[in-house]
Amino acid sequence: MKAYIKSIGYYLPESVVTNEDIVRDFPEWSVEKIALKVGVNKRHVAAVGETATDLAIDAAEILFARGEVNREDIDFVLLCTQSPDYILPTSACIVQDRLGLRTTIGALDFNLGCSGYVYGLSLAKGLIYGGIAHNVLFLTAETYNKHLHPHDKGNRTIFGDAATATVISTEGIVEIGNFSLGTDGSGCENLIIKSGGARFPEKQNDLVFDENGNPHSSDYLFMNGSEIFTFTLDNVPPLVKDTLRQNRMEKEDIDLFVFHQANKYMLDFLRKKIKIAPEKFYNCLANYGNTVSNTIPIALREALDDGSIRINSKVMIAGFGVGYSWGGTILQF
CATH class of the missing domain: 3.40.47.10 (Thiolase/Chalcone synthase)
Structure with missing residues (x-):
């Protein structure tokens, strides 16, 4: 099956x-x-x-x-x-x-x-x-x-x-391949909303502003951008390699790479680090932003509609972020 x-x-x-x-x-x-x-x-x-x-x-x-x-x-x-x-x-x-x-x-x-x-x-x-x-x-x-x-x-x-x-x-329309999945909960506090759950059920009302005027509060989303960037650079290249291994493919076999649409700077850095050709790296951030778990399926729908994905295309998808958590697979059209 x-x-x-x-x-x-x-x-x-x-x-x-x-x-x-x-x-x-x-x-x-x-x-x-x-x-x-x-x-x-x-x-x-x-x-x-x-x-x-x-x-x-x-x-x-x-x-x-x-x-x-x-x-x-x-x-x-x-x-x-x-x-x-x-x-x-x-x-x-x-x-x-x-x-x-x-x-x-x-x-x-x-x-x-x-x-x-x-x-x-x-x-x-x-x-x-x-x-x-x-x-x-x-x-x-x-x-x-x-x-x-x-x-x-x-x-x-x-x-x-x-x-x-x-x-x-x-x-x-597309067969789902084998998966590479990963988790590292030690980075949980680098992207977090602390209050509202069982650990801190009440609002903490601890809002402060840093020297750049950025708000920090347990009651709102906090993201340590530099730590998230480091996590991504450390884990996504091995994720790509293991996803290829799990599916018995080489990087050259992939027609299109669809990564989680985090932000332009991060995606550009990852593409260059992994040595993916620009024409094989899909980007559709401009009109949507980072929509979290939605970015990959939106990108897939857009790539299907604009012809970037065709019959017999092999597409690698890779998601990574809060948790820390990451995963990849190959979609064969």
Whole structure:
């Protein structure tokens, strides 16, 4: 038995924040500086009261409207999010009801960030191989902008909100290969929201500003950019090598590399370090920003639509980030 991606769709919130909008809040920035360093021109932001579950449902409806899969065929829902509606119940259960899916199916959430799409494919493939499901609806949905302090000029330039929907099945347009996965929880505090969970259930109200005017608070997303950059450079090149090994391929066999769309500077550095030709390295940051677990499926959909992925293409996908967590696989079209 094999596992395939059958269809991919995505949804973006209506509200758009451009670089011009950010510069109005932070005049020390310039539109050109943001575009050059981060590689983002605009990002979509969920509205007040619009949740990750709402976005996931919209993404699923777009996918169903494509006509490549029917909702009555879905027999398992996986939802990757770090922005759940509630501590409980599981958001995937809410999705099942709101989408009108059968009650005789499985549904669960899992909490991962930028590696979430790769991990979700591995879970879906396991469900297919185990005979537990035949058509898995795999959703990614994030509203990271709700976690950002209004004065966090660095992260506000980077992150966008979005949701994607992918169906993994016993047949489809692309075969899912073997996986390379990794975890190092020692880096957990370098990308974290400390309050709101069981460890610190109440808001800590400990906001301070560093010498550059950047906010630091347990109540908002904190990212140690230099440590995340070091982690990425240390772990992604070996991830690429091991993903190739797991699939018995050489780097030259790969037609397109689709990495997590973190930011332009990091992606450029990684491409050069791993020695990937520019024409084989996909980038679609400009109109979306870093949408966390959504970046890879959005990029895959864009690459399919613009012809960067063709019949018989071999595509490596690689996700890496919060956790620390990383993963890769090969998709054979």
